[in-house]
Amino acid sequence: MTDQLKPGSPAETPPAVSLTDSRDAVDLRLELARARSEIESLNAELAETNNGVIALYAELDDQAEALREASDLKSRFLSYMSHEFRVPLGAIRSIARILLDKLDGPLTEEQEKQVKFIQGSAVDLSEMVDDLLDLAKVEAGRITISPAWFEMVDLFSALRGMFKPILTNPEVSLVFDEPPDLPRLYTDDKKLSQILRNFISNALKFTLKGEVRVAVARGAPGWVIFTVSDTGIGIHQQNLASLFQDFVQVDSPIQKRMRGSGLGLALSKKFAELLGGRVRAESEPGVGSHFFVEIPVCSPVSESPASTQSEAEGERPDA
Numbered sequence: 001m002t003d004q005l006k007p008g009s010p011a012e013t014p015p016a017v018s019l020t021d022s023r024d025a026v027d028l029r030l031e032l033a034r035a036r037s038e039i040e041s042l043n044a045e046l047a048e049t050n051n052g053v054i055a056l057y058a059e060l061d062d063q064a065e066a067l068r069e070a071s072d073l074k075s076r077f078l079s080y081m082s083h084e085f086r087v088p089l090g091a092i093r094s095i096a097r098i099l100l101d102k103l104d105g106p107l108t109e110e111q112e113k114q115v116k117f118i119q120g121s122a123v124d125l126s127e128m129v130d131d132l133l134d135l136a137k138v139e140a141g142r143i144t145i146s147p148a149w150f151e152m153v154d155l156f157s158a159l160r161g162m163f164k165p166i167l168t169n170p171e172v173s174l175v176f177d178e179p180p181d182l183p184r185l186y187t188d189d190k191k192l193s194q195i196l197r198n199f200i201s202n203a204l205k206f207t208l209k210g211e212v213r214v215a216v217a218r219g220a221p222g223w224v225i226f227t228v229s230d231t232g233i234g235i236h237q238q239n240l241a242s243l244f245q246d247f248v249q250v251d252s253p254i255q256k257r258m259r260g261s262g263l264g265l266a267l268s269k270k271f272a273e274l275l276g277g278r279v280r281a282e283s284e285p286g287v288g289s290h291f292f293v294e295i296p297v298c299s300p301v302s303e304s305p306a307s308t309q310s311e312a313e314g315e316r317p318d319a
């Protein structure tokens with residue numbers, strides 16, 4: 001290399017320290033000291049922020065805990081209350097039935113009307129209490145599903161039987177479409193039946209003329225879709241989204257005459273989710289509504305209690 005230093009070259013002699021060099025060094029040292037103190041103050045600020053974040057986290061934890069406790073308390077309150085209501089309601093219903101059966105003697109026409117009113121109110125209240133209890137159980141994670149194999153035809157004929165005695169409006173017919181050739185379902189038929197019962201009783205409630213039709217069809221591979229369609233009053237688009245929330249009821253002249261808790265659809269949604277599925281609604285005001293529940297042919301097995309799980313798993317197919 002040509003530019004290599006040779007002995008005696010000027011580079012070997014110590015460089016003369018000029019005035020500007022030492023001033024630069026002082027400036028550099030000052031700069032360093034300033035930077036160091038800046039870093040220290042930044043560090044102190046960071047430590048303070050850290051402490052703040054830790055305190056905020058602790059506060060959030062406390063609030064989350066308080067919320068959990070409040071939700072737990074609400075669920076416990078609902079289930080105690082519902083439980084306590086059931087016994088007196090059962091007594092009212094039994095006594096009303098005894099009176100209407102005239103086991104203790106005849107009733108005047110007016111008395112019969114009044115007792116029927118008491119009976120109707122007690123039935124409505126019992127249904128509301130049952131819905132509240134179910135909702136509390138779902139929220140407390142205490143409702144589990146017990147899937148088993150069953151045939152669609154059996155489900156439909158059970159539903160047909162349940163609704164026959166309460167079809168009082170001759171202008172509305174309840175039709176069950178013949179189920180197409182579908183695979184057998186492995187799901188909790190009681191929960192599925194409860195969802196469909198809610199859909200059908202709503203459809204009958206909000207349909208003054210025409211028909212309520214129940215059908216089932218294949219969905220995406222491994223899924224089936226049940227549909228309850230009616231030719232009733234329908235629901236406005238802006239109300240459709242909130243329909244499946246707790247206590248939601250849409251204002252309508254029919255609604256004012258009917259009782260109900262606004263819990264049926266919320267429960268249906270929760271049950272469908274427990275079955276690994278979902279619910280959905282489409283509607284056109286004045287034309288009618290379609291309520292769908294879409295579930296997998298094979299429901300996921302619920303996690304607890306252990307006995308239910310092992311029973312269910314004993315029957316569960318490998319698919």
Ligand SMILES: Nc1ncnc2c1ncn2[C@@H]1O[C@H](COP(=O)(O)OP(=O)(O)O)[C@@H](O)[C@H]1O
Pocket residue numbers: 198202203204206230232233234235243248249250251255259260261262263264265266289
């Ligand atoms: N088929 C339907 N046609 C019109 N409105 C409906 C229908 N189904 C449900 N709704 C509306 O959704 C609301 C919520 O239904 P739901 O949760 O079952 O409560 P409830 O029947 O106790 O009022 C009803 O009050 C009604 O306003």
Ligand SMILES: [Mg+2]
Pocket residue numbers: 198201202260264265
């Ligand atoms: Mg309802």
